[in-house]
Amino acid sequence: MADLSVKIGSLTLKNPVIAASGCFGYGLEYASAVDVSALGGVAVKGLFLNEREGHAPPRIVETPAGMLNAIGLQGIGVHRFVREKLPELRRLGVTTIVNVCGSTIDEYCEVTRVLSDAEGVGAIELNISCPNIKEGGIQFGCSLTGTYDVVSAVRKVTSLPLVPKLTPNVTDPASFARASEDAGADAISLVNTFLAMAIDVETRKPKLTNLMGGLSGPAIRPIAVRMVWECRQAVKLPIIGMGGIATVTDVLEFIIAGADAVQVGTANFVYPTLWADMIDGIDKYLDRHGIARVADLVGKMER
Amino acid sequence: MPVDIPAAVIGNTRLTPEYNVLSLAAPGVAEHAAPGQFVMVKTAPGLDPLLRRPFSIFEILRDASGAPVGISLLNKRVGVGTSLLYDARDGDRIDCLGPLGKPFEPVDPPAEAWMVAGGVGLAPFATLAQALAARGTSMTLFYGGRSAADLFHESFFTGLGATLVITTDDGSRGERGRVTRPLERALAARAATLPVTMYACGPTPMMRAVADLAATHARPTFVSLEPVMGCGMGGCYSCVVRVTRPGGTHFVRSCIEGPVFDAASVVWDALKGGHH
Numbered sequence: 001m002a003d004l005s006v007k008i009g010s011l012t013l014k015n016p017v018i019a020a021s022g023c024f025g026y027g028l029e030y031a032s033a034v035d036v037s038a039l040g041g042v043a044v045k046g047l048f049l050n051e052r053e054g055h056a057p058p059r060i061v062e063t064p065a066g067m068l069n070a071i072g073l074q075g076i077g078v079h080r081f082v083r084e085k086l087p088e089l090r091r092l093g094v095t096t097i098v099n100v101c102g103s104t105i106d107e108y109c110e111v112t113r114v115l116s117d118a119e120g121v122g123a124i125e126l127n128i129s130c131p132n133i134k135e136g137g138i139q140f141g142c143s144l145t146g147t148y149d150v151v152s153a154v155r156k157v158t159s160l161p162l163v164p165k166l167t168p169n170v171t172d173p174a175s176f177a178r179a180s181e182d183a184g185a186d187a188i189s190l191v192n193t194f195l196a197m198a199i200d201v202e203t204r205k206p207k208l209t210n211l212m213g214g215l216s217g218p219a220i221r222p223i224a225v226r227m228v229w230e231c232r233q234a235v236k237l238p239i240i241g242m243g244g245i246a247t248v249t250d251v252l253e254f255i256i257a258g259a260d261a262v263q264v265g266t267a268n269f270v271y272p273t274l275w276a277d278m279i280d281g282i283d284k285y286l287d288r289h290g291i292a293r294v295a296d297l298v299g300k301m302e303r
Numbered sequence: 304m305p306v307d308i309p310a311a312v313i314g315n316t317r318l319t320p321e322y323n324v325l326s327l328a329a330p331g332v333a334e335h336a337a338p339g340q341f342v343m344v345k346t347a348p349g350l351d352p353l354l355r356r357p358f359s360i361f362e363i364l365r366d367a368s369g370a371p372v373g374i375s376l377l378n379k380r381v382g383v384g385t386s387l388l389y390d391a392r393d394g395d396r397i398d399c400l401g402p403l404g405k406p407f408e409p410v411d412p413p414a415e416a417w418m419v420a421g422g423v424g425l426a427p428f429a430t431l432a433q434a435l436a437a438r439g440t441s442m443t444l445f446y447g448g449r450s451a452a453d454l455f456h457e458s459f460f461t462g463l464g465a466t467l468v469i470t471t472d473d474g475s476r477g478e479r480g481r482v483t484r485p486l487e488r489a490l491a492a493r494a495a496t497l498p499v500t501m502y503a504c505g506p507t508p509m510m511r512a513v514a515d516l517a518a519t520h521a522r523p524t525f526v527s528l529e530p531v532m533g534c535g536m537g538g539c540y541s542c543v544v545r546v547t548r549p550g551g552t553h554f555v556r557s558c559i560e561g562p563v564f565d566a567a568s569v570v571w572d573a574l575k576g577g578h579h
Contacts, residue, residue: 022539029537029559032304045540053554056573060533060541065350067533071540074554218350269534270345270355272400273307 002286003293004279006040006261008238009161009186011122013040013095013261015279016294017251020242020265021046021099021125021165022071026085028092030272037093039275040261043189044085046099046127049107049114051077055132061198061207066217066244067266068196070132070210073101078111082118090120097123099165101130101137105153116158124160126151126185129167129192131214141167141192144179151183163240166190166231168220173227174234181235189240189263190231191224217266218244225257232258232299246270248281258299305536306331310399312391313364313373319452322423323389325397326364326375332401333371336360338409338431339527339563342374342401343535346384356384357532357558359426359504360402363433374399377426377455403535404562407502407525409434414498416442418465419486419513421505422453427527429459431502436463443468443489447482447505451475483512490520500524503566507574514566524566528574530557545573 004015019027019036021043027036036042054074061068076084081098089096098115102108108126115121128141128150140146141164151164164180166173168191180188193214198207206212224243231239241259245251246267254262267274282294291297314326332342343355364373380389391397409431410416416435418428425446435442443466448454450473457467468485469477478485482505493499501524503513510526517524533539535558543554544561546568555561 023534025537025540033306033536054540054543057541057543058531059543060354060531060539062352062354065353067354069533069539069541074540074543217353266353269539270353271307271398272534272536272538 002283002291003295004282006238006294008123008163008240008261011095011161015040016255016261016282017275017279018043018097018240018261018263019268020263021127023265023268026081026089027094027096028085028088031092033272034275038279039095041095041097041122042089043097043099043125043263044081045075046073046101046130047075047078047081047111048073048101048103049078049111051075051080056209058207058209061213063198063215064219066215066219068198068208068213068215069193070208070213072132072210073130078114082114086118086120095122096120097125097163099125099127100154101127105150108150108154109157112154112158116160121160124154124158124162125189126154126162126164129165131167131169131193131195131212132210138167138169141176142170144175147176147179148183151180151185155184161186163187163189165192167192168223168227168243169195174230177231177235177237181237185237187238187240187260188231188235189242191220191227191243194220194223216244218246220244221250225253228254228259229257229301248278248285251278251282252285252297255294255297256299256301260295260298304335305401305403307398307400308332309396310373312393312395312397314393315391317389318455321380322453322455323378324361324375325378325388325391326373327397327399328373329399330372332360332399333363333374336363336374336402336430337406338434339407339427340402340404341535341562342376342399343403343532344376344388345398346387352384354533355398355400355535357529357535359527360430361426362429377423379423400535404558405560407431407527407563409438410440410500411438412440414440414500416440417445417486417489417499417501418442419445419482419501419503419505419509421447421482421509422449424505424509424527425455427504428502429456432460432463432465442466445482445486447471447509449473481509481512483509483516486513487516490516490522495521503527510566511571511574514569514571517566525563526566526569527562528557528564528569529562532558534558545570
């Protein structure tokens with residue numbers, strides 16, 4: 001039995017496998033089918049200060065080995081989350097990572113303050129990379145000064161582990177990893193989805209009401225692995241890697257590329273009960289290779 | 304409590320070149336399934352198609368002792384996933400997650416139950432009819448199809464005591480035209496003092512027409528909606544439907560707050576088409 005624990009700033013995860021934000025509701029939706037507390041963590045759906053309606057359907061379309069989504073960050077807002085969801089997540093023993101959204105730096109800070117005052121939040125994942133909303137979000141995530149400014153502003157209002165979630169829709173994600181590190185982040189997570197489109201050739205209409213959406217799923221995995229590796233070369237921060245992870249082999253690939261932990265999103269839509277086998281598979285691999293701690297595998301690509 | 308089962312195909316009855324009934328060994332699903340619930344089905348292993356497809360549970364299959372051993376799906380081939388299910392063979396393994404969603408609530412006597420089915424929208428009504436029969440509720444099935452060849456399992460429903468009202472688009476069986484026409488006449492003919500609850504599943508325009516009739520005649524009515532669905536568990540927020548709730552209208556997830564909705568709560572304009 002290897003040591004699967006992972007340190008993300010002051011937070012210790014019991015294992016490196018986290019449910020990705022936007023793919024696992026508020027975690028409680030899955031409690032009837034999965035032992036949610038056995039996951040390394042649950043990154044809950046992105047929260048603004050207020051409730052948000054999201055985009056008109058259709059919001060998803062399937063593509064080869066992947067899918068596009070343009071949900072538009074429908075959500076209940078941070079206050080209802082703290083009131084209605086967080087107590088139950090605490091009761092279940094879930095390691096809760098809250099994905100924080102904002103249209104302005106002030107909103108990011110205010111949402112973070114509310115969460116920092118609440119009991120039961122393990123870490124803040126700063127969503128500066130959603131490709132589907134017009135204001136805020138990715139505008140910060142696509143500019144180095146924007147990234148620095150929002151991360152350093154939020155850093156001042158919380159002592160919770162702070163994890164900016166980076167976009168792949170830039171030429172050099174590693175420079176955004178450095179900007180995050182310089183601004184005081186405790187870790188980074190990447191990648192969010194790739195901005196993409198699909199068109200119905202018979203009707204000549206876009207398949208998503210929102211026109212564009214974010215591509216996720218196994219189709220993007222090799223690009224995400226490359227970006228995690230690049231960031232590993234650039235920063236010392238813990239990295240939470242994601243992008244098309246569906247099997248334990250995929251998890252190990254990200255860890256070897258340099259991820260300390262991983263998130264699983266789209267694959268959970270298809271196999272919502274995959275978690276136990278995935279976590280067990282990491283343990284078996286480490287035992288088979290005589291590695292005592294999963295931390296010892298991080299970034300250990302041989303060349 | 305949903306379970307995910309690699310269900311073996313134990314039968315595939317091809318009814319027409321389009322429709323089949325696929326039987327799956329899935330005792331854990333069958334045991335807990337309620338009328339109107341659905342399963343998420345992985346139509347092929349691997350990454351294409353990647354996502355599962357939602358299907359109403361059509362029948363609960365039982366062994367000689369009456370114990371639930373599986374479910375069947377009424378499938379119409381319209382795309383890649385449904386074609387794979389049409390072509391499935393005995394012994395194939397098909398991942399099946401369920402039962403999911405809010406079920407129909409079968410009405411008790413003295414109310415009558417009127418079910419309105421269009422095409423493959425017949426699927427959720429076999430189990431509902433059984434539940435209604437068990438309560439002794441009088442029931443009528445208004446059943447519309449394109450032609451006589453597209454109408455199935457009529458004797459199943461009559462065997463449970465249901466009255467059948469058939470329509471076809473081409474007039475090859477029953478009344479020619481839309482299923483909502485005989486429904487409208489029946490509603491007009493029924494005294495307001497005699498209670499009726501309606502249940503509808505089929506093409507969106509049909510369900511909307513039923514909802515309009517329900518409003519006109521002040522009859523409680525429930526519809527089973529079938530929007531594009533990603534996960535079936537409430538995780539992805541893709542299958543939202545706009546409904547009226549206290550304080551305004553909201554997008555709610557049809558996988559966990561539906562697929563069965565009070566027809567009066569659905570904002571039908573928001574369901575029109577999909578593409579803008």
